[in-house]
Amino acid sequence: MGWVGRTAVVAGLGGAVTAGCLGLVTGALAPDVGVGRRTRPLGPQVVDIAAPREVVFDVIAQPYLGRSTRAMREKARVLERGDDMVLAEHFTPVAGGRLTAKTTETVRFTRPGRIDFRLVRGPVPAVIESFRLTEHASGSRLEYEGGLGTDGWALGERWGRLVAARWEETVAASLSAVKKEAERRSALP
Structure with a gap:
C-alpha cells in the first residue's frame, strides 16, 4: 500500500473516531455492552423550597403530565404518556451549546412525594434518579440522588x-x- 492508501486509511479512521466521539457526546451512539460495568453516585442535591410539596410536585410534573410551555418543549418532549409514567426525550446543550445531547427516559410519578427517572437511551448505558x-x-x-453506570x-x-x-x-x-x-x-394570592 502506497502513501495515498495509508493516508486514506488514516483519514477514514480519524473520521470514524470523530463520528464515534460525536455520537457518544450527543447520545446518538448509546453504548451498552454490559462488560466492565462501573457505577457512580449522582448527588445528593438538596433544596429547601418555601412552597407546599404538592405545589413543588405539580411544578416538576407539569411538562410531563400537563401542558408544556414553549421553553420547556425545547428541553423535553413526551413521546408516550400513561397515568403515572411517561417516556420522554430530554435535550441538553453540550460543548458550549454547539451540540445537543439527547436522552430518552421513563419518568414515574408517585404523588405527592416521589418522581423517578430511568435512562432508556443516552450517552451512558445506565442512569437511575429520584426526586423525593x-x-x-x-x-x-426536594432531595435528588441517583446512580450512573458505564461499561468499559x-x-x-x-x-x-x-x-x-x-x-x-x-x-x-x-x-x-x-x-x-x-x-x-405559592406567593400568588
Missing part, C-alpha cells in the same frame, strides 16, 4: 466522570428553576 419531596418547616425539601472498565469510568459532571450541573439548574417557580406559585 418531604414536608419541611419552611415548606418542603477504567475508560468507561473516565467517560462517566465527564458525563456525571454535566448531568449534575443540569440537575442543579433544574432544581433551581423548580424552586423559583414553586415559590412564585
Whole structure:
C-alpha cells in the first residue's frame, strides 16, 4: 500500500473516531455492552423550597403530565404518556451549546412525594434518579440522588466522570428553576 492508501486509511479512521466521539457526546451512539460495568453516585442535591410539596410536585410534573410551555418543549418532549409514567426525550446543550445531547427516559410519578427517572437511551448505558419531596418547616425539601453506570472498565469510568459532571450541573439548574417557580406559585394570592 502506497502513501495515498495509508493516508486514506488514516483519514477514514480519524473520521470514524470523530463520528464515534460525536455520537457518544450527543447520545446518538448509546453504548451498552454490559462488560466492565462501573457505577457512580449522582448527588445528593438538596433544596429547601418555601412552597407546599404538592405545589413543588405539580411544578416538576407539569411538562410531563400537563401542558408544556414553549421553553420547556425545547428541553423535553413526551413521546408516550400513561397515568403515572411517561417516556420522554430530554435535550441538553453540550460543548458550549454547539451540540445537543439527547436522552430518552421513563419518568414515574408517585404523588405527592416521589418522581423517578430511568435512562432508556443516552450517552451512558445506565442512569437511575429520584426526586423525593418531604414536608419541611419552611415548606418542603426536594432531595435528588441517583446512580450512573458505564461499561468499559477504567475508560468507561473516565467517560462517566465527564458525563456525571454535566448531568449534575443540569440537575442543579433544574432544581433551581423548580424552586423559583414553586415559590412564585405559592406567593400568588
